[in-house]
Amino acid sequence: xxxxxxxxxxxxxxxxxxxxxxxxxxxxxxxxxxxxxxxxxxxxxxxxxxxxxxxxxxxxxxxxxxxxxxxxxxxxxxxxxxxxxxxxxxxxxxxxxxxxxxxxxxxxxxxxxxxxxxxxxxxxxxxxxxxxxxxxxxxxxxxxxxxxxxxxxxxxxxxxxxxxxxxxxxxxxxxxxxxxxxxxxxxxxxxxxxxxxxxxxxxxxxxxxxxxxxxxxxxxxxxxxxxxxxxxxxxxxxxxxxxxxxxxxxxxxxxxxxxxxxxxxxxxxxxxxxxxxxxxxxxxxxxxxxxxxxxxxxxxxxxxxxxxxxxxxxxxxxxxxxxxxxxxxxxxxxxxxxxxxxxxxxxxxxxxxxxxxxxxxxxxxxxxxxxxxxxxxxxxxxxxxxxxxxxxxxxxxxxxxxxxxxxxxxxxxxxxxxxxxxxxxxxxxxxxxxxxxxxxxxxxxxxxxxxxxxxxxxxxxxxxxxxxxxxxxxxxxxxxxxxxxxxxxxxxxxxxxxxxxxxxxx
Amino acid sequence: xxxxxxxxxxxxxxxxxxxxxxxxxxxxxxxxxxxxxxxxxxxxxxxxxxxxxxxxxxxxxxxxxxxxxxxxxxxxxxxxxxxxxxxxxxxxxxxxxxxxxxxxxxxxxxxxxxxxxxxxxxxxxxxxxxxxxxxxxxxxxxxxxxxxxxxxxxxxxxxxxxxxxxxxxxxxxxxxxxxxxxxxxxxxxxxxxxxxxxxxxx
Numbered sequence: 252x253x254x255x256x257x258x259x260x261x262x263x264x265x266x267x268x269x270x271x272x273x274x275x276x277x278x279x280x281x282x283x284x285x286x287x288x289x290x291x292x293x294x295x296x297x298x299x300x301x302x303x304x305x306x307x308x309x310x311x312x313x314x315x316x317x318x319x320x321x322x323x324x325x326x327x328x329x330x331x332x333x334x335x336x337x338x339x340x341x342x343x344x345x346x347x348x349x350x351x352x353x354x355x356x357x358x359x360x361x362x363x364x365x366x367x368x369x370x371x372x373x374x375x376x377x378x379x380x381x382x383x384x385x386x387x388x389x390x391x392x393x394x395x396x397x398x399x400x401x402x403x404x405x406x407x408x409x410x411x412x413x414x415x416x417x418x419x420x421x422x423x424x425x426x427x428x429x430x431x432x433x434x435x436x437x438x439x440x441x442x443x444x445x446x447x448x449x450x451x452x453x454x455x456x457x458x459x460x461x462x463x464x465x466x467x468x469x470x471x472x473x474x475x476x477x478x479x480x481x482x483x484x485x486x487x488x489x490x491x492x493x494x495x496x497x498x499x500x501x502x503x504x505x506x507x508x509x510x511x512x513x514x515x516x517x518x519x520x521x522x523x524x525x526x527x528x529x530x531x532x533x534x535x536x537x538x539x540x541x542x543x544x545x546x547x548x549x550x551x552x553x554x555x556x557x558x559x560x561x562x563x564x565x566x567x568x569x570x571x572x573x574x575x576x577x578x579x580x581x582x583x584x585x586x587x588x589x590x591x592x593x594x595x596x597x598x599x600x601x602x603x604x605x606x607x608x609x610x611x612x613x614x615x616x617x618x619x620x621x622x623x624x625x626x627x628x629x630x631x632x633x634x635x636x637x638x639x640x641x642x643x644x645x646x647x648x649x650x651x652x653x654x655x656x657x658x659x660x661x662x663x664x665x666x667x668x669x670x671x672x673x674x675x676x677x678x679x680x681x682x683x684x685x686x687x688x689x690x691x692x693x694x695x696x697x698x699x700x701x702x703x704x705x706x707x708x709x710x711x712x713x714x715x716x717x718x719x720x721x722x723x724x725x726x727x728x729x730x731x732x733x734x735x736x737x738x739x740x741x742x743x744x745x746x747x748x749x750x751x752x753x754x755x756x757x
Numbered sequence: 758x759x760x761x762x763x764x765x766x767x768x769x770x771x772x773x774x775x776x777x778x779x780x781x782x783x784x785x786x787x788x789x790x791x792x793x794x795x796x797x798x799x800x801x802x803x804x805x806x807x808x809x810x811x812x813x814x815x816x817x818x819x820x821x822x823x824x825x826x827x828x829x830x831x832x833x834x835x836x837x838x839x840x841x842x843x844x845x846x847x848x849x850x851x852x853x854x855x856x857x858x859x860x861x862x863x864x865x866x867x868x869x870x871x872x873x874x875x876x877x878x879x880x881x882x883x884x885x886x887x888x889x890x891x892x893x894x895x896x897x898x899x900x901x902x903x904x905x906x907x908x909x910x911x912x913x914x915x916x917x918x919x920x921x922x923x924x925x926x927x928x929x930x931x932x933x934x935x936x937x938x939x940x941x942x943x944x945x946x947x948x949x950x951x952x953x954x955x956x957x958x959x
Contacts, residue, residue: 303952307945310855310932314862322867322924328917426946434947484864545942577942581927582920592838598940621866638826662909662916736944 252299252338252450255459255479259488262479266290268496268755269475271462271509272370274340275740276724278445279381279502283748284496285452289755291494292455292479293446296501297337299458300442305432309578311677312431315724318504325614325626330530330688331628334502336459339442341457341502342737345691346429346550347418347438348571349387350734351378351742355560363562364729365700367710369746377742385419385741386441394425396547398572401536401602403552405648411556418551427546431576441741460490465497465513465720472497472719484507500724500744501698503527507616507696507726508624510707516716519704522697527731528628528690530683531607532638533573533583534645536654543601544574557644558609560733567634568641569733570648573605583687585660604648605689606641609733610634616696626693630683639678647673661685692736697726712747713754721751808893814854818861818868826875827853827926829893833900834923835930845935850931859925871925874918882907882915 267289270281277293284291285716298315306311313321314575318334325332335341357374360366381387392415395403406413419439436443446456460477467473474493478486499506507523515522554570575583577598584594614628630638650670657672659665661684665676699722700706703715712727714720723744725736732739810821819827830849831847838844846855860868879892882903892903907919930936937944 268902275882305947305952307947308932310859310928312858313928319867320863322921324917328913328920424946424950426950428946434952435950436952471941483862577931577937577940578924581931582924585908587834587908588836588901588914591834592836592939595940596838598942623866684916 253455253457254299255457255487255490256298256388256481258479261489261491263491263493264292265493266292267494268292268498268751269294269492269494270500271475271499271672272296272340272499272505272724273338273446273456274335274500274724275342275441275503275737276744277340277498278441278449279741279744280447280498280500280721280723280748280751281454281456282445282452283500283745284752284755285449285454287752287756289752290453291431292457292494293449294460294462294475294490294492295338295456295458296505297335297458298460298482298567299338299456300343300432302432302434302436305428305434307426307428307431307434309576312344316432323559323626325528325628327629327684329630330528330628330690331502332528332693333406333689333691334504334693338446338456339440341691342438342440343432343442344430345440345735345737346441347420348550348735349382349417349419349738350386352732352739353560353734356730359562360700360729364698364705365702365710366729367701369710369743374742374746377746378738381738381741383746385444385704386421387417387419387738389417390548390551390638391415392616394548395551396425396427396544396549397542398544398574399544399548399550399552400604401652402554402570402572402604402648405652406552406554406556407652408651409556409647411554411648413552413554413556416551416553418548423548425547426706428576429549452689457490462501463512465499465509465515467492467513467515467720468491470516470716470718472717494755495571495757496719496721496751498721498723498751499726501522502724503693503696503726504616504624504626506709506722506724508618510698511618512622515708515714515720521705521707524613525698525729526616526626526628527610527612527692527694527728528614528691529607529610529692529694529731529733530630530634530638530686531573531605532642532644532659532686533603533605534649534657534659536602536604536649536652537597537656537658538600538602538654538710541599543599544572544602545576545598549574551755554644554648557606557641558733561608561619565609565637567609567733568606569609569640570604570606570645572603574601574603583660583689585662585664585687602649602652602654604645606638606645608634608637608641610731635681635683636679638683638686638688639681642675643673644679646676657666660687694725694728694731694736697722698729699727700729711750712743713750719754721747721754723747723751724727812854816857819857821877823872823875824853824857825893826879827856827922829900830878830904830922831856831926833897833904834854834926835841844939845933847926847930850930850933850935852926855929855932859928871921874921877915878903878907878922879920
């Protein structure tokens with residue numbers, strides 16, 4: 252492991268392949284290329300951290316593990332977008348949810364987006380291998396914390412569909428700090444499992460390197476240029492890696508931004524388009540008993556009553572528990588001053604659910620005048636409707652589980668004191684800008700498919716116009732997948748890596 | 758948590774009519790922001806004096822006038838809910854000093870955006886409510902009016918400016934263990950359950 256913050260000057264490397272990004276997709280690409288006997292280098296914008304660096308303090312972990320210190324938003328500031336940085340990417344701070352890409356989604360991509368060779372049967376071996384390697388298992392019901400128990404009780408009381416989730420964690424201490432990095436090294440993630448395997452196979456990883464340009468000559472990729480950065484983000488030097496194959500795996504935001512900054516050919520205007528986010532809003536229920544939602548496994552139970560994956564479905568809200576540590580809670584809670592502090596005193600008695608929209612909105616990634624990624628995303632009327640329905644469903648679940656009071660935080664909050672208030676709750680036309688929305692699953696932006704007029708890369712992951720350039724991250728997905736994307740990203744990287752290997756071997 | 762808004766009117770029914778385009782609103786916000794920031798800069802030239810800073814440690818990122826804005830905003834945003842001396846104030850916890858050091862880690866564009874938010878809050882936002890004095894010279898009640906207007910502004914740019922300042926203030930406030938008893942929060946576990954033994958990744 253090399254650290255840009257400990258280097259300076261101008262460095263040039265020549266290898267078979269270079270991978271930009273070391274999250275779910277990048278780590279797998281790095282490992283598979285190395286295991287194929289190729290010389291390969293991985294570049295990571297953030298730092299190289301170990302579990303000993305994870306202090307369980309928000310003020311220290313947000314700058315360490317998140318893009319823009321956790322302050323990234325859509326360009327209209329409507330949706331906060333939490334994305335990881337550092338070796339392991341977002342797998343370091345996620346809550347370990349493991350769900351495969353739904354079969355209906357894979358079939359839809361084949362049917363309507365000319366994606367070839369990625370149907371349910373094609374993808375099954377990759378899903379099975381990844382789940383095995385990451386020790387994916389269902390969470391035992393006995394391990395649910397108070398917040399998840401509330402959701403389960405609500406689901407059962409209403410007779411809705413729900414169940415336990417599967418995770419990639421071994422040796423979990425149930426501290427509740429998953430989103431700030433696991434101090435107990437229990438996450439079986441890219442940083443712990445895959446990157447070390449890649450390094451053992453001969454890959455080299457350079458952390459603290461901001462890749463700023465893909466180098467292309469005569470329609471063929473020849474390398475990547477990057478800037479070595481210090482702990483303060485200031486440039487310390489530069490690194491140029493020449494390679495026959497370049498793999499972009501810096502997320503649906505980062506990969507598209509790098510491609511845009513590199514002026515890659517885009518004859519059909521598809522680059523950066525089709526951004527999906529899975530935006531979600533929250534609803535809080537106040538209980539007489541202590542919930543202590545901040546402790547234990549954050550998300551172990553799901554409600555799928557309002558989620559289906561068929562085309563044009565009108566059930567596109569996925570409901571799971573969502574709770575935050577004190578700073579996150581204080582920031583998302585509307586208001587300030589004395590009323591805000593009074594509300595914070597309820598912290599231990601609150602259960603919070605989120606409704607995440609399996610979105611049809613098509614946003615886009617562009618570059619702002621500083622060269623930073625800009626996320627243009629305006630919820631479509633259909634998705635606004637789904638958000639409203641999802642929030643109302645959360646409120647219903649909380650009352651069904653015994654909440655004394657339910658509040659939907661907003662600029663003008665919706666406060667419900669009895670279940671009959673639900674009958675008057677109509678959020679279908681509510682302005683989404685009034686709600687604190689968060690997204691953690693950017694997708695799309697460099698979609699795959701064999702029709703170059705509609706896709707940036709082929710079904711193999713290789714760029715339609717630039718030979719040797721591959722995309723192996725969530726940018727590939729032509730639509731929202733409606734489930735947490737980490738397993739899908741790992742699996743697609745594994746499934747498509749042989750094409751990158753073949754290209755690197757020439 | 759969210760019953761905090763109990764001091765403000767809440768509603769159960771939907772907003773009337775469909776929302777306007779957020780992209781158009783964002784563009785309007787940007788245009789408006791450019792105008793008010795230009796105006797703010799002009800006003801700041803006229804009434805931008807009189808900030809004094811007395812601190813043991815030198816500032817590392819904020820200008821003296823920015824620190825003054827942060828001190829005043831933090832006092833209102835993290836104001837206690839009861840007259841209880843056991844509740845630490847933003848001044849007790851040196852929230853502004855924390856923000857000064859935290860902002861030093863931000864990228865230059867982020868720092869620039871934040872500085873513009875401070876400028877707007879200090880010089881322009883009071884004027885939009887008919888208040889003549891700059892934010893740091895207003896009474897506590899008028900400062901609350903200004904902050905409330907920002908939080909609920911129809912312009913997302915201004916809401917975003919408020920959200921950014923508020924997040925920084927609460928980070929500086931609730932990071933401190935002296936505030937955790939307010940929440941019943943017992944803090945990080947690593948002090949009680951140490952990091953896992955074993956080899957760090959290569």
